Amino acid sequence: MSKRPKILVTQRIPADAYSLLHSIGEVEANMDEGIIWSPEELLRRAPGHDYLLCLLTDTIDARVLETCASASPRLKLVANMAVGYNNIDVKAATRQQITVSNTPGVLSDTTADLAFALLLATARRVPEAERFLRAGKFTGWGPLLFCGAEVHGSTLGIIGAGRIGRLMAKRAGGFDMHVCYYNTRRLPADIEASYRLTYVELEELLRQSDFVSLHVPYAPTTHHLIGERELALMKSSAILINTARGPVVDEKALVHALQSGRIAGAGLDVFEHEPAVEPELLSMENVVLVPHIASASFKTRTRMAMMAAENIVAHAQGQRPPNQVNG
Incomplete structure (x- = not known):
């Protein structure tokens, strides 16, 4: 035996x-x-x-x-x-x-769900508004109270069009978003058509996107893929979403971009030195932070x-x- x-x-x-x-x-x-x-x-x-x-x-x-x-x-x-x-x-x-x-x-759909949840939460300032209400500060409706960014009809830039990136594009279709993508290899035309994806080079994606969502694996070639230079190319109204890997983003450069108003906000599930988080991010109202829960459904x-x-x-x-x- x-x-x-x-x-x-x-x-x-x-x-x-x-x-x-x-x-x-x-x-x-x-x-x-x-x-x-x-x-x-x-x-x-x-x-x-x-x-x-x-x-x-x-x-x-x-x-x-x-x-x-x-x-x-x-x-x-x-x-x-x-x-x-x-x-x-x-x-x-x-x-x-x-x-x-x-x-x-197995986790592709669940991760895409969380990525889109971060996009919505950051754009519409959901956590910030909830904290405001729970603190007893809500005294009545106001025309400028927690105005956020428009999601429907905006442009989503997807960096990394693998399983999760494509499913993110699929979700964006329900909001009539224009979706462009950058990948190390361009997808076949039939897949682009199926997910309504438009291929652009990375710099162009950063320049034209209202939301930039990262879906690349972590490797030496993707370390700090988004750094000071890339953040400087983005719209000042743009929001960065990261459910990929923390070190894909230069976290210190991101802090500076947010503090200076270079970009408008960020939704982050992962962090460069996880579980540590840059302290400045913790105090920013225009940043939504969750503790690496992209695949966290039962x-x-x-x-x-x-x-x-x-x-x-x-x-x-x-x-x-x-x-x-x-x-």
């Missing part, structure tokens, strides 16, 4: 995934809600496990991978419960013959956890994980 594999789950996840993992192995899990293990804690706990189910907020660096690869049993797969996997040193994993998997596709988070678990189960059964990203 073969020995059941040992599985480590680094953060608390939806319950259904534990049942699947228990069916094929012995599970050790961090059950403390909101507690993220440091790299040192991971280095202490992870060696001796066959499988590691982690999240984007876990740092799985070369040191962790190399130590786990030399332990017994050796680490065989890191299942990331996220689309992105820049938290994992994939090259180091590949060198150590450790498989890495992710959970693509249905989506459960499906993400199940996909991560299914990648582990497939590997344990001698199959290629459905969402393997290396090898």
Whole structure:
């Protein structure tokens, strides 16, 4: 009888995934809600496990991978419960013959929903108005009370027209928005037509858009994709939306652009040095901030956890994980 594999789950996840993992192995899990293990804690706990189910907020660096690869049993797969996997040193994993998997596709609609919610909330000053009302300051209707930006009929610029970017465009169609996009590769004409997308170069997109929404993966080529120069190209009435990755935006440059009136506002789900946020952003009324919740619906988070678990189960059964990203 073969020995059941040992599985480590680094953060608390939806319950259904534990049942699947228990069916094929012995599970050790961090059950403390909101507690993220440091790299040192991971280095202490992870060696001796066959499988590691982690999240984007876990740092799985070369040191962790190399130590786990030399332990017994050796680490065989890191299942990331996220689309992105820049938290994992994939090259180091590949060198150590450790498989890495992710959970693509399942969170696209939910993330596009949140991106559009940020656009609406920032444009129409919803959080600011709610704080005003809760503070007891509302004494009656006024013609200029919390006037915001028009959404319907405006121009939305989408940077990164993958799954989520296209779904953002689809939502914009319901508001009769004009949608332009920039991508490293132009989309086929039939896809452009289907989503009513107009291709423009990045500089032109920044100049003509009332709203700029970021949907690119994080990589060295997208680090500070939006910096001082790019912000200076935007309309002074424009609003920046980021549900991609924090380091895609130079946060200090964004603070300066907002403080100087270079742009009108921002809606942010992710931050450059997450979970830390530039202190100036916290006090700005023209910025809507949420704590990395783009995929946070019960249905989506459960499906993400199940996909991560299914990648582990497939590997344990001698199959290629459905969402393997290396090898």
